[in-house]
Amino acid sequence: MSEAALRLDHVSKSYGGAPxxxxxxxxxxxGRIFGFLGPNGAGKTSTLRMVLGLVAPSSGTIEVxxxxxxxxxxxxxxxxxxxxxxxxxxxxxxxxxxxxxLKGMKGGVARKRGLTMLExxxxxxxxxxxxxxxxKGMAQKVALISSLVHEPELVVLDEPxxxxxxxNQQSLERLIRGLxxxxxxxxxxxxxxxxxERLCDKVVLIARGSKVFDGTVSEARAAAPQRLVLExxxxxxxxxxxxxxxxVASERSDSGGWRHVADLSKGASANAAVKEAFLRGLxxxxxxxxEPSLHDAFIVLTQDQEAKAQ
Amino acid sequence: MRRALIIARREYLSFLRTxxxxxxxxxxxxxxxISTTGPQMIARSEPPPVVVILDQTGLGPAGPGADLQRxxxxxxxxxxxxxxxxxxGRPKAEIVAAxxxxxxxxxxxxxxxxxxxxxxxxxxxxxxxxxxxxxxxxGDASSLKVDLWTPxxxxxxxxxxxxxxxxxxxxxxxxxxxxxxxxxxxxxDQNLTDIRDFSPKAAGGRVSFADRLxxxxxxxxxxxxxxxxxxxxxxxxxxxxxxxxxxxxxxxxSSASVTExxxxxxxxxxxLSFTMLGFWGAIGVFLLHRVDAGMLASVGAAFLGHGLIFWxxxxxxxxxxxxxxxxxxxGSYCETPREAQTLLGPIMLLxxxxxIFLGAAxxxxxxxxxxxxxxxxxxxxxxxxxxxxAGAPFQDLALALVEMAVTTALVVNLSGRAFRxxxxxxxxxxxQKILGKLFDRQA
Numbered sequence: 001m002s003e004a005a006l007r008l009d010h011v012s013k014s015y016g017g018a019p020x021x022x023x024x025x026x027x028x029x030x031g032r033i034f035g036f037l038g039p040n041g042a043g044k045t046s047t048l049r050m051v052l053g054l055v056a057p058s059s060g061t062i063e064v065x066x067x068x069x070x071x072x073x074x075x076x077x078x079x080x081x082x083x084x085x086x087x088x089x090x091x092x093x094x095x096x097x098x099x100x101x102l103k104g105m106k107g108g109v110a111r112k113r114g115l116t117m118l119e120x121x122x123x124x125x126x127x128x129x130x131x132x133x134x135x136k137g138m139a140q141k142v143a144l145i146s147s148l149v150h151e152p153e154l155v156v157l158d159e160p161x162x163x164x165x166x167x168n169q170q171s172l173e174r175l176i177r178g179l180x181x182x183x184x185x186x187x188x189x190x191x192x193x194x195x196x197e198r199l200c201d202k203v204v205l206i207a208r209g210s211k212v213f214d215g216t217v218s219e220a221r222a223a224a225p226q227r228l229v230l231e232x233x234x235x236x237x238x239x240x241x242x243x244x245x246x247x248v249a250s251e252r253s254d255s256g257g258w259r260h261v262a263d264l265s266k267g268a269s270a271n272a273a274v275k276e277a278f279l280r281g282l283x284x285x286x287x288x289x290x291e292p293s294l295h296d297a298f299i300v301l302t303q304d305q306e307a308k309a310q
Numbered sequence: 311m312r313r314a315l316i317i318a319r320r321e322y323l324s325f326l327r328t329x330x331x332x333x334x335x336x337x338x339x340x341x342x343x344i345s346t347t348g349p350q351m352i353a354r355s356e357p358p359p360v361v362v363i364l365d366q367t368g369l370g371p372a373g374p375g376a377d378l379q380r381x382x383x384x385x386x387x388x389x390x391x392x393x394x395x396x397x398x399g400r401p402k403a404e405i406v407a408a409x410x411x412x413x414x415x416x417x418x419x420x421x422x423x424x425x426x427x428x429x430x431x432x433x434x435x436x437x438x439x440x441x442x443x444x445x446x447x448x449g450d451a452s453s454l455k456v457d458l459w460t461p462x463x464x465x466x467x468x469x470x471x472x473x474x475x476x477x478x479x480x481x482x483x484x485x486x487x488x489x490x491x492x493x494x495x496x497x498x499d500q501n502l503t504d505i506r507d508f509s510p511k512a513a514g515g516r517v518s519f520a521d522r523l524x525x526x527x528x529x530x531x532x533x534x535x536x537x538x539x540x541x542x543x544x545x546x547x548x549x550x551x552x553x554x555x556x557x558x559x560x561x562x563x564s565s566a567s568v569t570e571x572x573x574x575x576x577x578x579x580x581x582l583s584f585t586m587l588g589f590w591g592a593i594g595v596f597l598l599h600r601v602d603a604g605m606l607a608s609v610g611a612a613f614l615g616h617g618l619i620f621w622x623x624x625x626x627x628x629x630x631x632x633x634x635x636x637x638x639x640x641g642s643y644c645e646t647p648r649e650a651q652t653l654l655g656p657i658m659l660l661x662x663x664x665x666i667f668l669g670a671a672x673x674x675x676x677x678x679x680x681x682x683x684x685x686x687x688x689x690x691x692x693x694x695x696x697x698x699x700a701g702a703p704f705q706d707l708a709l710a711l712v713e714m715a716v717t718t719a720l721v722v723n724l725s726g727r728a729f730r731x732x733x734x735x736x737x738x739x740x741x742q743k744i745l746g747k748l749f750d751r752q753a
Binding site (some may be wrong): 049052053054055071074077079081082083084085086087088089090099101102103104146147156190201203 | 312316317320324327328386552553556557558560561562563564565566567736
């Protein structure tokens with residue numbers, strides 16, 4: 001097992017008696033991309049703030065890059081808040097100088113490195129333009145580069161894809177992969193599962209301040225049921241009677257028949273269900289076995305937590 | 311410390327580049343220039359009022375009307391006073407001959423009725439100009455009266471110039487009636503009471519303008535401090551609001567401690583304030599040097615006398631630190647200037663108090679209320695310099711400085727806590743919640 005860049009041990013945080021994070025424990029391995037997932041208000045930002053040392057936990061311990069407080073290693077951490085985190089009147093050149101200097105870099109070095117990273121993103125023309133004149137996607141990349149010019153060992157990104165169009169999201173994903181390739185640990189929070197699915201080696205899912213899952217993306221997917229889609233002139237009762245089918249959701253298809261989406265029970269085989277459908281002579285015109293996505297796992301796991309809370 | 315200096319440098323340079331800073335820089339000298347020269351300029355640009363004098367005493371050229379005409383037509387030789395609209399080289403009024411129908415009126419009532427078309431704009435004088443005012447003088451030496459008619463109740467400035475010539479005429483008439491020589495009046499009016507001011511605190515005993523200069527300098531410095539606190543702390547407030555609204559504050563907090571951030575911001579704001587103070591001071595020195603080099607030396611001596619400039623620097627430091635940290639803390643709870651206005655209302659009201667008392671300090675520096683207020687920490691930076699100029703004992707000033715230092719340390723500590731919790735707060739907080747967070751150790 002690789003060494004952890006970040007380790008939380010039974011961490012809780014309350015604000016005025018209201019719990020925001022409850023008994024949270026997990027590890028983020030060094031040099032990997034770690035997804036910190038959860039619905040809005042789950043406690044992701046509170047946790048990241050504790051990791052950075054901006055607020056103290058009410059109980060539990062946090063170890064960041066071997067230190068017991070994020071503030072002690074702040075020069076080795078890069079942080080991008082949920083929104084831009086840039087002065088509107090600053091140019092990217094000034095931003096790289098300023099934020100780099102705060103992390104202990106000499107102005108010229110931070111500026112040069114920032115320019116190189118900006119060139120890699122095809123944004124060199126924006127180097128001397130004020131942030132307020134940049135598009136949201138460009139500004140987000142500038143903000144991210146500002147948090148990376150000092151080449152941090154741990155990069156903490158709070159909802160980095162928020163408000164970006166698909167092209168910019170893809171470009172940002174490439175940038176994040178590049179960070180891990182050079183050995184940095186990336187911890188990012190999001191409630192959009194597609195990014196985590198494509199990027200993360202490991203994810204932690206929290207809901208209502210508590211951890212509901214901790215593992216790899218494929219392990220998370222396994223928590224959600226496999227799905228079988230059947231289309232044709234057949235009724236939902238017939239689909240429900242197939243082996244391994246737990247639930248069925250039906251709707252009229254465009255061709256005039258029915259479209260049934262069946263959740264299979266754990267360990268059940270989609271092949272066996274399809275084979276049985278044909279053996280029973282059901283009028284199936286199209287079938288599809290669908291692997292559960294992280295999004296499916298997210299919904300199942302958070303719904304379980306909601307149900308427990310109620 | 312390194313991070314604090316980086317933040318201070320950014321604060322300083324970013325505001326130095328904004329038009330708002332240059333506007334603030336120019337506003338103070340401009341206000342000073344307008345307030346000192348404005349009344350003169352208005353008076354100079356306005357022609358003297360056109361006035362008719364109707365003497366109905368029946369005494370002809372020996373009557374009071376002639377004396378009144380001479381007095382109003384006289385050109386004042388002395389420098390204009392800020393409290394009047396008098397201007398050098400300009401008569402108080404232009405006296406014109408009365409049109410025939412006005413001269414023919416024999417009673418004040420008839421003259422008043424005849425004047426109405428002229429004063430309501432329906433009729434003009436023979437030369438085409440409008441009549442500004444008419445003075446109807448009637449009665450005799452035992453009871454002299456003047457009815458002053460003007461187009462509007464607001465135009466009554468001339469009445470203040472009338473008692474002096476008319477009273478002199480009356481005195482002369484009454485002297486004659488009593489069988490005395492009227493020229494005695496001129497003799498008697500010579501060498502009247504000479505009131506001299508003495509004080510043990512004045513150099514050489516007798517009070518001169520040079521002795522009053524330290525208090526004027528102290529009040530001037532206090533006003534400058536007040537303006538700088540408002541400007542510097544206001545700039546700080548706006549920066550923090552901007553940082554809070556675009557989440558830069560979180561990036562800063564992840565890169566530097568609260569002490570470094572607040573310290574850097576306050577230092578940057580202080581440098582801006584000193585830039586302004588230096589600029590205003592340079593303009594003041596330049597103008598004084600041009601107008602009166604001797605006065606410049608006197609002002610310099612006033613700043614150094616009683617260690618005024620050193621005490622000012624000390625109280626400036628404390629006051630600026632105290633108010634800047636309060637403003638920064640308030641800014642950390644706000645995402646828009648409008649939100650800040652609500653929270654700053656009580657502080658702004660508090661800041662008007664020293665301004666009210668500074669004016670009174672010039673004439674009554676030892677007033678008990680002023681002395682008490684100078685010991686209230688929120689007013690001390692503004693009012694204690696007046697006590698320095700008034701010759702307060704060293705131990706009192708030193709004690710006030712200690713009191714100020716303790717208060718400032720407390721306020722800065724609480725503001726730091728408020729800044730941290732405000733910077734990370736996402737919901738809108740009530741004053742009660744803010745105060746609660748100040749004393750929450752886990753915040």
